[in-house]
Amino acid sequence: MNQATPLVTIIIPCYNQAQYLEETVLSALDSDYSPLEVIIINDGSTDESPEIAQRLAENHDKVSYISQKNQGVGIARNTGIKASSGKYILPLDGDDLISKDYIKKAVEVLEKDENVKVVYCQGVKFDENGEKFWKLKPFSRNALARDNMIFVSGIYRRADWERIGGYAEDYNLGRADWEFWINMLKDGGDVVQLPFIGFYYRLTGNTNSLRKRTGGDEAKRKRIAYLNKKYPDFFERELNGPLRFQRTWSKPYNTLLKFFGKL
Structure with a gap:
């Protein structure tokens, strides 16, 4: 690729993922795309993650390392992106993997069409027992209003x-x-899913714990209330009213309520 090829920054937040962090970073560095920079953000880990991140930064000139107190993955990603220089951003959690060709193919799409906001690919979920294809729903804004179909590493x-x-x-x-x-x-932009497996989502004890904390009915209600408060116009446009606890039924339920003058 020529010198005009845009820089891509891979943002890797890490919280107590020492067991997997090096494999994740090496997966990023193994990409066939260049130029590339990798920024690891240690989000207050209490295991050996800081030492591993520091060693990776010392041994690889494309890798840099930032440490902060534990503030959550959203703040960690923002911290890393603020320190980045890339035209394009790839968030990658500290235990997941990508294929060699994912970034190159994605950038080709983004460079050709400014209307494309996000490029992702097909994926698999894996653990020590093997891999399972991750069947993602096709993207549409209406579907996005009810559920997510783009993994974090778009x-x-x-x-x-x-x-x-x-x-x-x-x-x-x-x-x-x-x-x-x-x-x-919410206000437009195209989304492209590449037709190959380029993302590997690791199932771990940490992943399952997070799902338990945020997968119950109370957390779901809080999440829906947050989204409705922040994006009322989006849900009105796509669902004819707010997102409901039974998300699939949001639009027909809202339409029925409006028909009877109750919404």
Whole structure:
């Protein structure tokens, strides 16, 4: 690639992921895309993550390392992006992996069409027992209003992160990637899914613990209330009213309420 090829920054927030961090960073560095920079943000880890991150930064000139007190993944991503120089951003959690060709293929799409806001790919979920294909729903804004279908490691322009004010720093209710994609895409922009597996989502004890904390009915109600308060116009346009607890039924329920003058 020539010198005009844009820089891509891979943002890796890390909280107690020492067991997997080096594999994740080496996966990023193994990309066939260049130029590339990798920024690790230690979010107050209490394991060996800081030492591993420091060693990786010392041994690889494309890697830099930032440490902060524990403030959550959204703030950690914002910290890393503020320190970045890339035209394009790829968030990558500290235990996940990407394929060699993912970034190159994504940047080709983004460079060709400014209307494309996000590029992602097909993915698999994996653990020590093997891999399972991750069947993601097709993207549409109407579908996004009811559920998320873009994993956190979609590639996007840093300028769009700036435009929407970054990741929400007051949001700790789980599924932060869903809130972020709504914010970025609520008013338009195309989304492209590449037709190959380029993302590997690791299932770990930490992942399951997070799901337990944010997967119950109370957390779901708080999450829906937050989204409705922040994006009322988006839900009105896509669902004819607010997002409901039974998300799939939001639009027909809102339509029925409006028919009877109760909304």
